[in-house]
Amino acid sequence: MIPLLFQVLFIAGVEAASKPQMGWNSWNTFKAKINESLIKDTAAALVKLGLADAGYEYVMIDAGWQAHTRAENGQQQANVSTFPSGIKGVADHVHDLGLKLGIYSDSGIYDCDFHPGSWGYEELDAYTYASWGVDYLKYDNCGGFQAGTISSQERFQKMGQALKESGREIFYALCQWGHQFPWYWADQIADSYRMSGDIYASFASDKSGVCQTAYCLNTGYAGVSVLTMIRKMREISPFQKPGSWADMDMLEIGTNTMNEFEEQTHFSFWAALKSPLIIGADITNISESSLAILLNKEVIAISQDELGVAAAYIPDQSTEGSIQVWGGPLSHQYVVLVLNYGKETANVDLKLQNLPGLDQLCNSTDVKIRDVWGGKDLGKFTEDIHLEDVAVHQTKVLLISC
Numbered sequence: 001m002i003p004l005l006f007q008v009l010f011i012a013g014v015e016a017a018s019k020p021q022m023g024w025n026s027w028n029t030f031k032a033k034i035n036e037s038l039i040k041d042t043a044a045a046l047v048k049l050g051l052a053d054a055g056y057e058y059v060m061i062d063a064g065w066q067a068h069t070r071a072e073n074g075q076q077q078a079n080v081s082t083f084p085s086g087i088k089g090v091a092d093h094v095h096d097l098g099l100k101l102g103i104y105s106d107s108g109i110y111d112c113d114f115h116p117g118s119w120g121y122e123e124l125d126a127y128t129y130a131s132w133g134v135d136y137l138k139y140d141n142c143g144g145f146q147a148g149t150i151s152s153q154e155r156f157q158k159m160g161q162a163l164k165e166s167g168r169e170i171f172y173a174l175c176q177w178g179h180q181f182p183w184y185w186a187d188q189i190a191d192s193y194r195m196s197g198d199i200y201a202s203f204a205s206d207k208s209g210v211c212q213t214a215y216c217l218n219t220g221y222a223g224v225s226v227l228t229m230i231r232k233m234r235e236i237s238p239f240q241k242p243g244s245w246a247d248m249d250m251l252e253i254g255t256n257t258m259n260e261f262e263e264q265t266h267f268s269f270w271a272a273l274k275s276p277l278i279i280g281a282d283i284t285n286i287s288e289s290s291l292a293i294l295l296n297k298e299v300i301a302i303s304q305d306e307l308g309v310a311a312a313y314i315p316d317q318s319t320e321g322s323i324q325v326w327g328g329p330l331s332h333q334y335v336v337l338v339l340n341y342g343k344e345t346a347n348v349d350l351k352l353q354n355l356p357g358l359d360q361l362c363n364s365t366d367v368k369i370r371d372v373w374g375g376k377d378l379g380k381f382t383e384d385i386h387l388e389d390v391a392v393h394q395t396k397v398l399l400i401s402c
């Protein structure tokens with residue numbers, strides 16, 4: 001018999017990561033140039049724009065919040081000129097808005113901007129975050145003189161243990177860039193894990209040194225485009241499961257680097273592949289069309305579906321270099337993504353019987369289909385689905401029900 005207190009803690013712990021986390025993070029737009037008013041303004045915007053109600057609940061302060069040294073008692077401390085209320089003050093403010101606060105540290109001696117990392121201080125830092133009311137930790141992989149001698153698993157596990165013993169439920173998000181294939185082991189220590197080096201605000205162009213598949217490493221600072229991130233998930237999506245989400249990195253929607261179809265594609269894949277949905281744009285000045293994409297209730301529902309199964313790549317229905325088809329079950333429906341990543345508008349034919357797992361949901365081949373971005377029901381289908389005029393870089397998201 002497990003004592004009641006522990007049962008409650010256990011259930012609460014499972015809940016936090018039972019669905020891919022949603023929120024906003026400062027890094028993509030602001031890098032380390034952040035401050036308290038930026039974080040508070042963004043938290044206010046999340047509420048005002050309806051993003052908080054749509055599920056974006058974590059406000060995440062990435063690198064740049066710390067002073068350059070630890071305090072005399074050894075604790076990490078915020079830079080008092082940029083965060084005059086300290087992290088505790090910001091956490092209280094964010095909590096009053098009904099949101100949760102995320103913070104950033106690093107598994108090395110330094111973080112990527114040479115602020116004190118948590119190596120050797122894991123317990124103290126976890127305790128400090130808990131005492132400040134922090135709800136989420138993004139844990140990075142820089143400044144590691146240890147990196148060559150101590151494995152990621154060991155460095156990241158130490159902080160995971162410290163968080164568990166901190167007395168507060170703190171969501172633990174690994175950011176070790178997909179080294180050593182964390183989809184095989186991160187479920188033992190964390191709630192989510194980055195499966196690659198950083199994303200880059202481009203639909204299709206990678207920076208140099210980016211590797212195309214899951215099983216090779218990016219060299220140098222990554223710069224992975226949206227299309228390549230999707231490509232890498234062909235190998236990783238089957239590992240997705242509640243409590244251990246592969247994180248395709250922040251959303252570049254609203255950074256004015258993609259057209260509307262490209263932003264829809266980006267959002268569709270992050271949702272259907274069960275990546276965390278973490279906005280990286282400046283939401284205090286976001287276009288209406290980008291905001292509408294981030295607020296699309298049907299796509300968010302695909303992400304947050306109870307089943308927690310990611311769509312899988314379907315090679316039989318795809319044509320390498322021009323059409324990708326992905327599909328998978330939701331708790332009461334089946335989702336299909338059809339992406340045109342070729343050079344011209346395309347017509348696409350899908351065979352219902354070639355959608356793996358659909359037969360487990362629907363006994364007959366007589367199904368109803370909804371076009372999510374089109375916002376309309378397409379009617380009943382028996383064998384084939386014919387999609388007319390899928391634009392370049394557009395993704396059709398179809399919801400199939402019996």
Ligand SMILES: *[C@@H]1O[C@H](CO)[C@@H](O)[C@H](O)[C@H]1NC(C)=O
Pocket residue numbers: 030033034035037038
């Ligand atoms: C806070 O940071 C933002 C983004 O870098 C900047 O635009 C703003 O001027 C800063 N505000 C203060 C008070 O420093």
Ligand SMILES: *[C@@H]1O[C@H](CO)[C@@H](O)[C@H](O)[C@H]1NC(C)=O
Pocket residue numbers: 066067068069079080081082
């Ligand atoms: C605080 O941040 C400012 C602005 O980035 C920087 O100039 C200053 O050195 C930082 N202070 C400390 C104590 O790290």
Ligand SMILES: *[C@@H]1O[C@H](CO)[C@@H](O)[C@H](O)[C@H]1NC(C)=O
Pocket residue numbers: 256285287
């Ligand atoms: C807001 O975004 C637009 C582009 O959509 C840009 O031209 C403008 O400079 C931005 N304003 C601020 C205050 O950042």
Ligand SMILES: *[C@@H]1O[C@H](CO)[C@@H](O)[C@H](O)[C@H]1NC(C)=O
Pocket residue numbers: 360361362363
């Ligand atoms: C399909 O049919 C089988 C056998 O007739 C039945 O056991 C099963 O529950 C049905 N599944 C659905 C999704 O209706």
